[in-house]
Amino acid sequence: MNKINFIKCPNATIASAKTAEIILATVRNNPQAVLGLATGSTPIETYKMLVRDANQKRISFSQCTTFNLDEYVGLKKADAAQSYRAFMNNQLFGPAHFNLDQTHFPIQWDQPVVANTDYTTYDAHIQAAGGIDVQLLGLGENGHIGFNEPGSSLTSLTRQVHLDAQTIKNNARFFKAINDVPTTAVSMGLQSILQARKIVLLALTPNKLSAINHLRTAQTFNRQWPCTALINHPDTTVIWVE
Ligand code: GLP
Numbered sequence: 001m002n003k004i005n006f007i008k009c010p011n012a013t014i015a016s017a018k019t020a021e022i023i024l025a026t027v028r029n030n031p032q033a034v035l036g037l038a039t040g041s042t043p044i045e046t047y048k049m050l051v052r053d054a055n056q057k058r059i060s061f062s063q064c065t066t067f068n069l070d071e072y073v074g075l076k077k078a079d080a081a082q083s084y085r086a087f088m089n090n091q092l093f094g095p096a097h098f099n100l101d102q103t104h105f106p107i108q109w110d111q112p113v114v115a116n117t118d119y120t121t122y123d124a125h126i127q128a129a130g131g132i133d134v135q136l137l138g139l140g141e142n143g144h145i146g147f148n149e150p151g152s153s154l155t156s157l158t159r160q161v162h163l164d165a166q167t168i169k170n171n172a173r174f175f176k177a178i179n180d181v182p183t184t185a186v187s188m189g190l191q192s193i194l195q196a197r198k199i200v201l202l203a204l205t206p207n208k209l210s211a212i213n214h215l216r217t218a219q220t221f222n223r224q225w226p227c228t229a230l231i232n233h234p235d236t237t238v239i240w241v242e
Contacts, residue, residue, distance in 0.1 A: 002218060002231040007239045012204040015239045016045035019136065019202050022237065023050060024059055026134045026198070032063045034126070036135030036193070037092070038146075039068065039084045042202050043136060047092040054096040065102040065129050066093075067122070069137070069146035070187035073113050073160065082174050083109030106158050107186040113160055122158040123192050135196035139203045142166050143211040143225035147187035152226045156189030190229040199236040201227070212240050 009015035023046070026033045037043075053059045071084045080086060085105055093103055106122045107113070126132060137145045142164055148156060149164040162184055163171075172178040193199065203212055211227055215238060218228040230236045 003234065003236070004215065004230060005237045006216060007237060009239060009241050012045060012241055015202060015204055015241050016049060018239050019046045019200055020049035022200050023134055023136065024053060027059055027061060027064060030133065031060060032065070033133045034129050034131065035064055035066045036132040036196050037066050037068050037088065038136045038138045039087045040138040042138040042204055044091060046202065050092060051095040061096050061098045064098060066098065067104045067126050067132060070185050071105045071107050071109055072182040073107060073184045073186060074182045075109055076180060079175060079180055080109065085109050106188065113184070119158040119160065119186050122188065126192070132196035134198045134200065135193060137193070137199060137201040139201060139208050139211050139227055140167055141170055141207045141211065143214060143227045145193060145201070145227050145229070147185045148190050148226045150224045150226060152190055152223065154221050154229055155191050157192050158186065158188050161185055161187045190226060194229060194233055197235065199230060199233055201230065201236065201238045203238070203240040208240070209242070212238070
């Protein structure tokens with residue numbers, strides 16, 4: 001059975017405001033909340049709303065702990081600005097006054113991958129912090145969440161992943177040339193994501209509609225559309241714009 005709560009919004013601003021409100025309510029309820037965070041163009045407006053509230057002193061994120069979903073591996077120094085760490089520092093952590101010591105990524109952007117590294121220490125770290133209270137997700141055109149590409153297993157934990165050709169093509173807009181886009185990343189797995197107590201997935205653009213339709217109609221997990229892992233989660237909201 002598909003347990004997801006779908007909220008269709010007339011535009012991206014309303015969808016972002018609803019998403020921001022879910023995060024704000026979590027932090028109001030518990031100023032020490034553990035937030036699971038996403039990158040990409042989708043959450044930018046939501047993050048702006050969180051920044052605005054923090055600067056108006058309506059909320060404080062200073063006691064929150066955060067775990068980002070994923071980070072590229074093998075970025076050139078010249079592309080440091082494209083690291084997900086840089087994105088989060090610029091879009092949210094700096095301007096909304098998070099404590100940077102409490103913000104975590106599964107790998108540092110300039111850290112080389114060492115063969116046979118067990119990245120599930122990230123999952124253990126999340127659990128040791130009390131588990132994620134609310135996990136924000138974007139959506140890949142191919143249905144990926146985090147960097148869990150089609151074919152990902154429902155039991156996957158944090159690991160090194162290879163990016164799909166379509167993902168590399170979609171993310172090339174942020175780089176000088178398509179060859180500069182990293183081909184691997186370290187990402188939380190589907191199981192890592194499903195352990196969050198609350199999940200909110202945001203999809204704002206028409207290229208996500210096919211993935212959204214698979215999500216709306218799914219009755220079982222379909223490996224080809226990794227987002228369908230969410231259908232059995234007890235508290236997932238999908239906020240989308242048609
Ligand atoms: C990236 C990220 C995802 C993100 C997705 C969509 O590859 N790893 O976490 O949700 O792509 O990106 P955008 O929001 O720019 O469409």
